[in-house]
Amino acid sequence: MGPSRWHVDKPLLYALLLLAAISLAIVYSASAKNESITIAHFVRMALGFMVLIAIAQMRPELIERAAPWLFGLGLLLLVAVLGVGAVSKGAQRWLGLGGLRFQPSEIMKIGVPLVLAWYFARGGLPPSWPRIAIALIITLVPAALIAKQPDLGTALLVVASGLFVLFLAGLPKAYIVGALALAAAAAPLFWSRLHGYQRNRVLTLFDPQADPLGTGYHTIQSVIALGSGGFYGKGWLNSTQAHLEFLPESSTDFIFAVFGEEFGLVGILLAIVLYGFIAARALLIAFYAQDSFSRLLAGGIALEFFIQFFVNIGMVSGVLPVVGVPLPMMSYGGSSIITLLAGFGMLMSIQTHRKIVEF
């Protein structure tokens, strides 16, 4: 272990802090210099980093032991939230705990990869088919509960996180090919079960002009923001798309469009390098990890982080439908920053508690 008494992975920490700083600057701009929003964002970030440091100090064995309990707790809270939701009609995702509010579905974004890594570590890799079936159930039950809230975006993310761990655990290729074929076949069925507005979001992807003031509006305005940023951008606080209020959700889901408009390709390249660095560092930690639990968990967290980045930027740049996934470490609001940084805390714990033995 290094000379430092603190268990932190410095490259990862610095990259995350840099992103957090960029995020604060851009939230300030996108919220039209709203100080209270910026301060709230700062407080959440600070809280997130405290959680990260705290978790990084724990031994991975401790995290491993806590995995099934955390998952169980998350599942219980999800059921509780549905119970409360049933009473008050309409969607309910929040649980109030003595003044604090949080979304139990956020726990599952980390809980599912955690419990799957724990499960697969208790049996050889690659997993046998009954174990694969159980893993799928572990993934799909919370996902279904979250989808019922309804929060389709988070539900799909939870499914993705489960599938990533399955993939890393060595899910046989035949299964992957089969699943892809099945998904292609089931697509029309899935399509018919979508809500009207969900379908519209997909359709407008191909022709945003079809409904320029309705569902296509977000995409059109966000692509204009990005495109008009050009090479060097319009400069900080100069996003006309956000400030003239053409761009909706400018400090949450579409914050990257504001970033691209103000800092141009140069800024975006920097951002992508940063995100890429973080993803690469996380994958490297997975590579260096020495037991199955640590590997699967680290790999799962790394890929889940990346998929959120990919889906958000794909949505903002108009190559994916508008699905309401925030940009990790950048978007304002939600309890997602805390979960995200908790995940990175686990990565650091894995990285800094490695045994010295090398093979």
Next chain:
Amino acid sequence: MLNIPLKDYLRETRIFNTRLGWAAIGVLVFTAILLARIVYLQVFDYRHYATLSQANRVKPVPVPPARGLILDRNGVVLAQNFPVYTLEIVPEQVDDMGELIADLSKLVRVTDGDQESFRKLRRERPRFESLALRSYLSEEEAARIAVRLPFLNGTELRARLQRHYPLGGLAVPALGYVSRISEQDLDRIDKTEYRGLQHIGKLGLESTYEGLLMGRVGVEKVEINAHGRSLRALERIAPTAGRNLHLHLDAKAQAVAEQALGNRRGAVVAIEPATGAVLVFASTPTYDANAFVNGIDQPSYSALIENPDKPLINRALNGQYAPGSTIKAFFGLADLEAGNSIDMNRQVFCDGSYNLPGSAHQFRDWKRGGHGAVTLHEAIVQSCDIYFYRLAVALGPERIKNFLAPFGFGLATGVDLPGESSGLLPSPEWKRARGQPWYPGDTVAIGIGQGLLLATPLQLASAIATVANRGARMQPLLLRAHSDARDGSQTALKPTTLDLVPVKDSRHWERLTQDLIDVVHSARGTARAIGANAPYRIAGKTGTAQVKSIAQGARYEEKETPERFRDHALFIAFAPAEEPKVAIAVIVENGGHGSSVAAPIARKVLDQIILGAPAAPGSIAVRPALAPTADQEE
């Protein structure tokens, strides 16, 4: 450190690393796709998008619709929209801001806080934008400004519609209220549908029928210049106003009920038996819903929360009470139906106390010394407890449950209000599921509506309405119809039957009704005081539900009992008995006796509904509350 064979470990490492490699390739490929797309947008298509951004001159501005009105059965407006005036200033059109604000301060009150938030807006917003200096001007203030507007450069007076409940606290338990859209609301609503709207139905009918009331947001396409200044409106898709709700509720009867309850904690629910129409839905103490529309201030909210009378609790919907002796009305029918358990004219001797076989515990009658030999008729009229203890034991918990269920006990009525409580119809299984055994004493207590049995005032009203309707339980509904705000075309809701109480002999209904009439109109009836001068006949049953159990051998003395431990007073009834137009349930928490406290309240409400006039001298007027004003300076 690893207790698996090295060979397996190496194999697993190989599998994982291969997969990790694939994942890394995936990350690279997908990042490349994004990068390519962005380079394409920002480099190759830059001119195109820069032009679009420059030419982005047509901005869709949402035009909020007017929310639907809520009217009572006679067209009395219960919820409406009220223009609220805001005083705004466009900084760039003002030569001397200090002077202007000083001038305005002479016309309307401008506090330091107002000026502070205005200065903050000026720092944050462009100079050409209209910024609020003061909100919620009173009509008079608005008029004072309006007259001088031509001489005030850069000053604007904006009117916006805001929800207003003209009768203040009247019928809040039914109406609910709208309030500002909160973060939690944003989570579940489709934001595009709420563009330009600031309020959403939070409770009551405002919440249940949000979809009908809210209307559809319109869009105005406004041309703006490069600095964001609006130049002109190009095109307008008009908003569609929300639909108006026409309730069954009778505002006058509601006012009578609320005033009759006064400051006491209680509830009144009145239902039209044949249709399930809810005519009165009162819970007291009440509070002014208008305070919640723009977010209630912390001191007022704390006062409501900390008020020991808990005004925010909807007692009619969520108050779960022991029905007390009112349950005897239903057990009377059970007795007739069972026939064999206690013969029609058989008498039970009531000596004032009842013991379960082999138990020393005494279940007492409310009347010391008892009622002597009583028939079912006498037992109902005089509310003899001993008769019903014996009946309950004879029936047993299963039959009791099966008998009471079709009256709606233990089941939410499904009224069109959110968050209804379901009361409790206990059974041995229910208690076993909670790890407790069913004691014979539990059965005895249910016989007089005590113990585990709980019902909401709404359930009690619905249950007695079912008796009035000869066993057909109708779905209680507040909404009668909704109409288009523009052409007035109405869509009416149809009454639906929820359940039919099966009876062996339909004459049992007549006999039960006669028993209940005698409760009010016979010389020994417990509610004879309200029957004495009634121009129509009432069939009812009083109830006095015990709050605190009385020790064996001790006596309950109302005057010596702290108020919170005094009995709840209940009364359920329907009238006119021969052709029921209304069924009613009244409860007054810690009110004492059903006969002396709850029944007179019911009488006043029945008079208002049936005779169209309040019983007591001094008319109870439905008087509009004052419009909300930000300050009372005069």
